[in-house]
Structures are given as structure tokens and as C-alpha cells.
Amino acid sequence: MHSNLDINVSSEVGTLRRLIIHSPDEGIGKVIPTKAQEWLFEDIIHLETMRKKEYDLYLKILLYFLDYEKIHSQIHQIDLPESERHFYKPDKKDYFNSDKVIEPQALLASILENPNLRLRMIASVCAHEGTSYLLQDELMELESSVLARTMISGILPDKRMIFPPIPNLIFTRDIGITVNDHILLNKPKKKARTRESILMKYIFFNHPMFQEYTDKIIEITDPEDFFLLDEEEQNKKIVTLEGGDVMTVAPNHLLVGVSERTSIHAASKVVHEMHRRGIVDKVTVVKIPAKRAYMHIDTTFTQVKRNLWVLFGSFSKEGLKKEKGDFISSLGGQKSENELEILQYVKGQDYNKPIKFDYLEDLLNDISLNDLHSTTPTRFIYSGDNQFPFGRREQWTDSCNVLALKEGVVIGYDRNDKTAEGFKKQGIDIIKAEDLLKAFKNEEKKPADIKDTLILLPSAELSRARGGSHCMSMPIKRDPIY
Template identity: 70%
Template sequence: MEKNINVSSEVGRLRRLIIHSPDEGIGKVIPTKAQEWLFEDIIHLDTMRSKEYDLYVKLLLYFLDYDKIHGAITDADHPMNSRNYYKPDKEEYFNSDKVVEPQYLLSEILEHRDVRNRLVASVCAYEETSYAIQDQLLELPSKILSRTLISGIMPDGTMIFPPIPNFIFTRDIGIVVNDYLLMNKPAKAARARESIITKYILFNHPAFSEYKDNIIEITETEDFFLLDAEEQEKSKITMEGGDIMTIAPNHLLVGVSERTTLHAASRVVQLMHEKGIVEKVTVIKIPAKRAYMHIDTTFTQVKRNMWVMFGSFSREGIKKERHGVLESLVGDSKNEYKLDIKQYIKGRDYSDPITFEYLEDLLDDISQNDLKSEEPTEFIFSGNNEFPYGRREQWTDSCNVLAIKEGVIIGYDRNDKTTESFRKKGIEPITAEELLRKFDKGELMPDEVENTLILLPSAELSRARGGSHCMSMPLLRDSLFN
């Protein structure tokens, strides 16, 4: 039987994923609430949709669902040129089973009265709406109700609860580990409704019915509720998908960051081994700072032997950050860029993990030993490792790229120095607009694209602090070892 869900690497040929196009709720974010809702700035929604995310969707459709999109660029009457093609509640919606929209999946499960009743009750209880609002929601058509539960906006424009603008970052709602689904447990209240909605989709939609027993929820320990507030803060479990990477069939990476706690990482290690899902789990502790947020904001994979990473976390970068102070006086504990990297292997005593001193050592080990690369491991650095561009471009997601397949990745066009570094490694840049034009005119087929960095316009998208890696939840990738 053909698998619908299986991810065993970061760079195997991408076949199916979940994305959420920017919804109207994003256009309701105001300056005084932006940071609480985890945005750095307010977004011009129409620009984000029509001039940036629009190209992201079309690129994904060309690579994953060619027949759905071919001819759209040059045919003014093609459905994909409608301003409504990305809206699941509109007739023009593209509705691909390869590039999947959670809002559409949500609308389908809301057709079932029992699911509708339970989900609306769950959301209304969490958002503390009135009973009258709950009754109104229950009477909405499924496609409209789906839109309202996500955007917080009723059909008449009334705002009944906050938007969930971070839902465009579908990486964080869950991660596929081989043929298991690992659900998130968000650190911030602004993302709680995403988690509720995702849970209902995964447990109730037919697309996931064969995987119900493979859905893993990370929960608090039994005695957590008996702890006082201070103890709870120290031992709470929170986890987001940007800190999880299925890097090889036998190997999972887990970040400990601003959003994912040590207790969550520990629980993941134990569950992965208990269920026999992977042999190795490597925990990477990075500084708990907004600038880094998740591990995928500091490194992602380009090919089995190539990575893009934040230079300050590199071997040389860590030395430079000491600013000339004697190492014997400073010590690693005083260096905020020093990472703590420990690898736990099934059957090996957890008190004796394998330790990696530098991130490059771990990534090289993955490339050479887990992924069996026949070529030396190479690194591309944010901002070409030039001051101050390394930090500037890491902030605008230079290290956060999505691999369509080995060597073909989507990144942001604004990170000029990083693009220069990609070119030096033989990865040639092309704008999303130019590549789509070539596809549409038949000058190039998606399967013919090799060693290419596709540059996505990003003036508005980058304000939301997430790149193409964040904006994707891969469901199915080809194995690297077929």
C-alpha cells in the first residue's frame, strides 16, 4: 500500500506537505499586540499574499502537483490567477492533495456533527466566549466555520477571539518522524488554538485514519499539577516543530530553545526509544533567545553533505565571540553561543550520552555516517560569515530553507550575502518569478532543476520571523536510500 505519511530525512524528494496560506486574521494584528501574538511587526496582508506567499504556493504546486498548476502564469483565465485560489472557502480554491491546506481539512471534519460540537466547545471554552457565540458558531456552514475558527472573525466581520497569525508556520504544529506524527505542545498561549485545531484534524480526518495509533502527544507528568507555581515553571513541557528534525531514518534532532524545554526533550528521547521509532536522538541546547527561537532558525540542510548555518554557532564563531578574552578566564559557561549537544542511543545508559563539542561535528557525523555521503561535508554560513551580515541575515531567516529535494531549496531573496555564499558552493540562485515563468513556458521541467536556491520575495514574510522551512509541515518524502 502506498504511504501517505513518511518522512525519514530533511532532503528526500518532497511529495506532500501541509501549508496554511495567510488568512485574514493576520491583517488584524495591531502594534500593541504584535509581540504577544509572536509577530515582530504588523504585516501588509495583501502584499504578503499576492506578491510573496502566492509564489511559494505556486512553486510547491509545480514541484508536487504539476497538473494542478501548469499553464497558470501565462493564462489570465486560469483558476490559479483568481485572487481567491488560496482560500478554502471559495469555489476557486486550488484543493491539492499534495499541497494540503489545514483549513480545508478542518472544514471537512466539521461536516460531522459530533466533531463540530466537540471542537467548537473546546475552542469556545479555551477562548472563554459567551454561550450565545458558541451557538452561533455551531450554525455556520462548515467552510465558513473553519475560516472563523482560524481567523477569529465572524462572517459579518465581528472579531470574537484573537487571530492565530503563526498558523502559517505549520512546521510547528507537528512533525512526521518516519511514519509517526509527533504533535506539538506550544510554549505560548498565542499558539494554543493551533494545537487544538491540529489535534482534531489528525484524530478525525480520513487522511490520517491509518495513523491514529502512530500519533504521539507529549503531556505533563502525572504529578505536575501537584507542584507549586515555581516548580511547575521549572519542569513544564513545551515543544514546537521548529525544534524537531527527522534527519535520518535512525536519527532525530531535538532542540532545547526559547520554545522547547529540557523536560520535553527528555520525554521525546524516552518515547522515541520506547516505541522503537529511531535509534538515536540528539538534543541540541541553544540560547533561549527570541533571535534564535528554534534550532531551524540557526541551521537547516541543503544536501546530504551540505548545510546552511549561523556562523556564531560554528567552531570559529564561538572563538570569535570571546572578543579576545583569555579562554581560561572566560570558560564555556560564559559564552552564550556555546551549544550543548548530547546524543542518546537506544540501549546505551542515558547517563553516558555521546557529546559533540561543536555543531559542525554533529552535522558532519550525520552526513557521513547516517546519510552515507560520498563527498566531504560542506557548510554555508549566514551572511557569508561577514560582520554584521551574519546576524542580520540570520534574523531574516537565511538559515531557514526548505529542501524540495537534495540541492533544490527555497529561501528568501533579501539575504544577499548568504545567497553569495550559496553560489560559491555551486548552488545557483534564481528568483521564484523567473523559475515559474520557465516552468510555465515549458523551458524547464521541475524534475530537471538541480543545485538551485529559489529566491522568494520576503519584505512582508520576513517580518513574521519564519522562513520556508517554518512554513511547511512535510508529510511525505522519498527515502534517500531507495
């Protein structure tokens, strides 16, 4: 299992066939208030509620759509009372192992069976975390499944906490993006995410699943002389890239955000690398304000269908015009705090003369009509249905961050009520994840029957982690949409 699988993603909405996700681990339950922001969490999460009452539903929805025969035949075995449920973790005996919905902890445990890789990985992680030399010997003695769990959670079987947790690994989108048949790896801005990056690099370069793709794995690095620069110059030229700022929207077109987490120099490197390798013809850079509230471009817009998008109203044409109001620009020429800059770089054309888009809707409309060949007008759903103050409130809880299971069928959070109203106005049905799973289980519906639907996931705890279903996924296989 997990060897030589076909890897290709050429859109955001083609039928999803395979993805990497990481269900919440015990490290999330060890985040404390004084370290939460350093570890990039806004709040203290109740792990059992997040995992068993929320994420489990997400996981089952994914399994029903991507691995129907296997999940449906075993649903009664895994659909146990919460106190008995352990199908979500690879180190548990009743782990549900799918080659469609893939857990990186299982991939990690597999490669840790190799003594050489085990030694190298332990040395890499321990050097990064600054642990004692003797601890490396202790880790070498652990079973592979236990060691994989410890590498991720930071917790030994005897409950000693030897590393900080990496709670953001649930946002697997950020560790890498599949661009056609290539994988673009991240380079995280924050130290709290570096261990994620180390572990995933070992997986991508060493697991049999990716052995046919090692020459198609792209790493973006700092300039060669970066370590010689003073701190001020380093801050200007640093290369940081996270997957939430990258979208493969069409076979010939990649979007890259410049944000709080992805730097302008990283975007430049991506443009050059994509064109040098001939992976896509167009790379559009979307520069958004470097604010925690936005973080990545996929917190401000995602795609529902080839001609339907959900986006943050303050970044819309109407929103930007409204914010400028009656301010006379000649008084000082200041820009709106939410102003965007959208620049498109086409292979073979002068990089000093990019194509410019004035508004986000203009870019998304161009993608729908010209890249995805939509024959109907492009439509937009706005966060909070563009009602004050719900647009901003619901953007904060990931109203614009939906994952397409197939064209028109997406997963979002149930707490974004006004945004759901906007979906209804565009002809999208609304159903709770629990109700849909019940219908699947009772064979009242099958995934193939579901069209134009927003599936609402319980999100009291998940939303407090500051990431939605789009963030919690790394698609590695989608069907072409034409």
C-alpha cells in the same frame, strides 16, 4: 481525496511529495501594535502584499514541484490579476484543491461536517477562548467552510472579531513533525498558539487522511502531578515542544532543539518515547541560547544536500572560538553567550553517558557521513557568507531557514544577499521564484530539470513574520534518499 495517504518522512532532503501549509489568512491583517508581541509577531504585516505578491509564489513553486500535472493544466485559470486571485483559500469558489500541497483549513472544514466533532470542537475552542455560552449556538449554525475560516481567523462573516487571530499558523512546521511513519504533535509554550494546537489535534485524530496513523500520533504532555506543583517548580518542569526544534535528519536519527520554545523536559520525553516505540535509534539534543533571535534550531541551521548545510556563523566552530577571544576562562569560567551543548542519546546505552559533540559542524558532518552515507566531504554555507554584520542581519531574516524540495533544490528569501553569495560559492545556482515560474509556465523548464538551485522568494513582508520556508511547511511525505 485526502484519505489513506502514505505518510513517511525519513530525511530533510529527500524529494518532497506531500506537505501541509497554511496561506496567510485575514487574521494576520488584524494584528495590532499593542498585541503583536503577545501574538508572537514582531511587526505589522501588510496582508495583501504578503499573500498575493510573496506567498502565492511560494505556493505555486510547491505545486509545480509536487503536483505538476494539475497546476500546469490549470495555471492560466489561477494566474489571474491580483484583484481576482482567490485560489489560495478553501472557502473561495475557485480554490485550487491539491492532495499534495494541503491546506489545514480544508481539512478542518471537512471534519466539521461531522455534527459530533463540530460540537466538541466548538466547545473546546470556546472554552479555551473564554467566550459566551450563546456564541457556541451561533457558531453551530455556520456552514462548515465558513466555520473553519472563523476558527482560524477569529472573524465571523459579518466581520465581528470573536477570537484573537492565530497568525503563526502559517508556520505549520511547528504544529507537528513527521518522524518516519509517526507524527509528533507540538505542545506550544505560548498561549497565543494553543488554539492552533487544538484545531490540529482534531484534524490529526479525526480526518480520514490520518485514519491509518492514529496509533502513531505522539502527544507529549506535562507530568501527571504538574498541576500540584508550585509556580517555581512548574517553570522548571514544564513540557513545551514546537516543530521548528525537531528534524528527522535520517531514518535512524532525530534532532531535538532545546530553545526559547522547547523545554529540556520535553526533549527528555521525546528521547524516551522515540526509543520506547523503536522509531529511531539516535536522538541528538541541541541546546541553543533561549533567545527570541534564534527561537528554534531551524532558524540557525537547515540542510541543502546530504553533504551540504547552511548555518549561523556565530554557532560555528570558528564563530564560537572567535567570540571567546582572549578571555581567560579560569577568571570566572563564564561561557560564551552563544555556546551550544550537543548531546546524543542512543537506544540501549546509558542515558547518563550521552555522546557529546563539541561543535555543530561536528554533528552535521557525522550525520552526512555516517547516517546519510555521503561519499564526499561535508560542506557548509554560513549566514551572510560569514561577513560582518551580515551574518547576524540575515540570520534574523531566515537565511538559515530553507526548505528542500529535493536534494540540492531549496527555497529561501531573496533579501539574504550575502548568504546567496555563499550558496553560489558552493556551486548552487540562484534563481528568482518569479523567473522560475515563468519558465515552467512557458515550458522552457520542468521541475525535473532543476538541480542544485536556491529559489529566491520575495520576502519584504514574509520575513517580518520571523519565519522562513522551512518554518512554513509540514512535510508528511518525502522519498527515501537512499
